[in-house]
Amino acid sequence: MxxxxxxxxxxxxxxxxxxxxxxxxxxxxxxxxxxxxxxxxxxxxxxxxxxxxxxxxxxxxxxxxxxxxxxxxxxxxxxxxxxxxxxxxxxxxxxxxxxxxxxxxxxxxxxxxxxxxxxxxxxxxFPDLLGEVVHGPFRIDDRRKEIVYRNQVMELSPTEYELLKFIVLNHGIVLSKATILDRVWGYDFGGEENIVEVYIRSLRDKLGDKEHKLIRTLRGVGYRVDLQ
Missing domain, CATH: 3.40.50.2300 (Response regulator)
Structure with missing residues (x-):
């Protein structure tokens, strides 16, 4: 089934x-x-x-x-x-x-x-509807608010968790900073778009993505997750 x-x-x-x-x-x-x-x-x-x-x-x-x-x-x-x-x-x-x-x-x-x-x-x-989901090397369990990457539980802040979950679930899709802000921070967020860059940099550090092969930057467009 x-x-x-x-x-x-x-x-x-x-x-x-x-x-x-x-x-x-x-x-x-x-x-x-x-x-x-x-x-x-x-x-x-x-x-x-x-x-x-x-x-x-x-x-x-x-x-x-x-x-x-x-x-x-x-x-x-x-x-x-x-x-x-x-x-x-x-x-x-x-x-x-x-x-x-x-x-x-x-x-x-x-x-x-x-x-x-x-x-x-x-x-x-509906976080309880599908249970945990696996995409490539990621396992996302929204009930536990936990993301496992290559069999290691990641240490993430609540915002990092929501951001990584959003971009992984939308892997292969180019996501603009504006879209990420709307979906992760909310429409009433009054800060600058640069906050997305800060969090993406933090996630890359935690993922060991030094060459940006996992979270790719498309200049002037946004970001795209390419799963290995």
Missing amino acids: KLTNGIKILLADDEPHIVQFLELGLKNEGYEVCSAPDGSAALDLALEFRPHLAILDVMMPEMDGFEVVERLRETGENIGVIMLTAKDEVEDRVRGLRLGADDYMIKPFAFDELLARIQARLRNQ
Whole structure:
């Protein structure tokens, strides 16, 4: 049995080929999936299906993704939300996040990246759902707030733990300083982006990553974890 068995995902998109593609892929990964062709149907289905995670297209008939996520948050249900948008507009992303979305992806996107973001969201929002997770040389146990690297328990501050967990769970994805600040420190953090550099330097020291082969810097873009 896969660790994903029993985890429910709601898909809402008015493009049938996208729904079919995602539904097939997610079911192959072991998720339980329900889909809706518009926002109104998605909201009704969410109340009945009780998903752990909803993947919502922004532009849908009947009710758009913004209204769906707003209505979902009003119910008080603990549902992770990833929004899909065909437009790389900052205003749309900010609006969705402010209404309660947890993440967003720009179409077209790689399915493997969507899987990584789903895992990260589930790990952050439902830490007891999957138990511990292993990525390459890392073993992350969110219940114990413990990260083991190459069979050694790391000595980490709470912020170092959250930062390392976030970048490892999103391995292979380029993460900007702004994204890291938002997800690790929170949207209300009033400090400078340079704090990310300080913590990344500390993590590299503790990981013995002197040549930056594990946590790579992409100048002017951000950081990416490359697992060995």
